[in-house]
Amino acid sequence: MRVCAVIPCFQQELRSSALEVLTKSYSLAMSLGEQSSGAQSSGEQSSGEKAQVEAWLIGPEAETHQAKAAQYGASILRLMNLEVDADQGGVKVSLGRRWVDAIDEIMTQSTSELNSEGDASDSTLLLFDNTELTKDILGACGARLGAPVIADVVDLSWDGKQCIAQRPTYASKVMSKVITSGSVCLCSIRAGLFEPEEHPVDATTHHYSAPTTDALGQVLQALVAPEGDTVDLTEAPIIVGVGRGISDETGKELVAKLAELIQGEIAISRAHFESGMYSHTLLVGQSGKVVAPRLYLALGISGSIQHVAGMSESHTIIAINKDPDAPIFEIADVGIVGDLYQILPALNQALESKKDE
Amino acid sequence: MSNERTILVCAKETPDTYSDLSFSGGDVQFSNPRPVLNAYDASALEEALVLSEAHGFRVHVVMIGPERAAETLRKALAMGADEATLLTGAPEGADSAVIATILSSFVQQFGPDAVIMGRQSQDTDVGLAGTMLAEHLGWPWTTNAIGIRVEENMFWVKRQGDSAQESISSPMPCLITCSNNLNDPRIPTLKGIMASKKKPMHIMGIDQLPGGESLISTPPSTVVDSLTPMPARSKGQVVEGDLETLVDALVKGLAAIPETGVDA
Structure with a gap:
């Protein structure tokens, strides 16, 4: 049995969502190991097959992340460089089709290697994070491999045959239990829910060449990377969410100052998607990023269903809004009723004076 | 068939998930009992209509659903689509893979120049059917579009990636999935509603499509076992x-x- 963490390697730093995927892969493999040793001690016939944790490191920085993958429990590393279609300000992107071809190739090659070594595995689980990159390819990967797919899961168990997943549905108001089975299953897991844990192992490394991809005439013409930091919100422990309540440059400066003081990253609700005040990549909600930070500080965010679907898994929510009936207060751990333009200057000053102490 | 180029919009009707929700007997009920056109598909349709106005595409909407869904589909015609097809008789519990297989059969028979659809449905938020369909068709795809234009017989799509916006050009035919941040879908006008009554709406059993028998008899590979309220x-x-x-x-x-x- 194989549990394979599919890890995009485009940056010098590994995303924490990748570490979460590795951690979840490791814990799934361990629970399988326990099941099979339990079967042996009770005298039943068991293959005694232990689940292997594999990391599929795909991208130009695949070599860079080998050590980290082994540190987080992957004992088999499968590395493939991938052609980059655009590189702008350190942001590198490859077309989705290259990804699907790459995963298909590693699947085919590794399966035939294992078969020739007499190590054939009857079931394989591929785990992905839930980034836009994954969303761009997951369905196509499932169709290519002829494998069932469950997207955006918050909990998952696998016994080598059946995959049982929990995933939020109906704008995160309902939990749906989804079951699938197949010799290969694909799952993407939501970021911020599995604490990364180190499990250092000795790893063996296998190298693969990227297959030739027919891009079908498609060309990645340009990348527009946001100015300044390209930090990924799904990684941030502290998020300062900005809604309609912040409406001008003065407000924007107050928010920037506060974010700096509490080491937070700025996110926006849909109200700011078209205001032009902030970059579109900062959108949190059902149609943007889904985040689960330690703290979500909601500034002037009313709490629409669409926005809440993107942040309701946050560990702590603090909200400031001048409307005491704003729905955000129904889910906030601390709700502050008041005018942001009065509160933020005073808050920033209070935090600054604490720093000076 | 004329030489006119066609955009096929794949749409779905969903419960009105933004209305209040309650549980009864393990099933979910919404305070608004009327299904709605999936918001992401409405954005896809809006974009198709804008492209049609600029470049003269014919816009055809296809939906998989029960006969009752014709009412929702009629709204798409009222928004301005030229023609619609309702595919009935989908297998119980059809998942994304089943839907993509059915759509693939329809698209191959129909032969549009582009498929535009929502990136996910607002009820399940799964978001797999689009790229599954593209893979079945062997077409280039671009997901999460926040801008679409047509130039030199190519679709130019601005897509929102993880840390940058990607501008991707694709020849026809291609498949595009849309963010609902792409536009504000138009509300049907009275004139549009009147006109929609005269527009062609085809109702067709899925078993009538090429490979129809296997389309309706293949069981879904993923099964929703239960729904429970999220711990509030x-x-x-x-x-x-x-x-x-x-x-x-x-x-x-x-x-x-x-x-x-x-x-x-």
Whole structure:
């Protein structure tokens, strides 16, 4: 049995969502190991097959992340460089089709290697994070491999045959239990829910060449990377969410100052998607990023269903809004009723004076 | 068939998930009993209509659903689509893979120049059917579009990626999935509603499509076993009062989170 963490390697730093995927892969493999040793001690016939944790490191920085993958429990590393279609300000992107071809190739090659070594595995689980990159390819990967797919899961168990997943549905108001089975299953897991844990192992490394991809005439013409930091919100422990309540440059400066003081990253609700005040990549909600930070500080965010679907898994929510009936207060751990333009200057000053102490 | 180029919009009707929700017998019910056109598909349709106005595409909408869904599909015609097809008789519990296989059969028979659809449905938020369909068709795809234009017989799509916007050009035919941040879908006008009654709406059994028998008999590979209410977040304290009280409460709240670096 194989549990394979599919890890995009485009940056010098590994995303924490990748570490979460590795951690979840490791814990799934361990629970399988326990099941099979339990079967042996009770005298039943068991293959005694232990689940292997594999990391599929795909991208130009695949070599860079080998050590980290082994540190987080992957004992088999499968590395493939991938052609980059655009590189702008350190942001590198490859077309989705290259990804699907790459995963298909590693699947085919590794399966035939294992078969020739007499190590054939009857079931394989591929785990992905839930980034836009994954969303761009997951369905196509499932169709290519002829494998069932469950997207955006918050909990998952696998016994080598059946995959049982929990995933939020109906704008995160309902939990749906989804079951699938197949010799290969694909799952993407939501970021911020599995604490990364180190499990250092000795790893063996296998190298693969990227297959030739027919891009079908498609060309990645340009990348527009946001100015300044390209930090990924799904990684941030502290998020300062900005809604309609912040409406001008003065407000924007107050928010920037506060974010700096509490080491937070700025996110926006849909109200700011078209205001032009902030970059579109900062959108949190059902149609943007889904985040689960330690703290979500909601500034002037009313709490629409669409926005809440993107942040309701946050560990702590603090909200400031001048409307005491704003729905955000129904889910906030601390709700502050008041005018942001009065509160933020005073808050920033209070935090600054604490720093000076 | 004319030489006119066609955009096929794949749409779905969903419950009105933005209305209040209640549970009865393990099933979910919404306070608005009328299904709606999936918001992401409405954005896809809006974009198709804008492209049609600029470049003269014919816009055809296809939906998989029960006969009752014709009512929702009629709204798409009222928005301005030229023609619609309702595919009935989908297998019980059809998942994304089953839907993509059915659509693939329809698209191959129909032969549009592009398929445009929502990136996910607003009820399940799964978001797999689009790229599954593209893979079945062997077409280039672009997901999460926030801007679409047509130039030199190519579709130019601006897609929102993880940390940058990607501008991708694709020859026809291609498949595009849309964010609902792409536009504000138009509300049907009275004139549009009147006109929609005269527009062609085809109702067709899925078993009539090429490979129809296997399309309706293949069981879904993923099964929704149960639905349960999400554990609701409990309402915390709400602080009102003078500025000092509010700021004190905030500083205390921030200091409780070590990652903020705020001292208690």
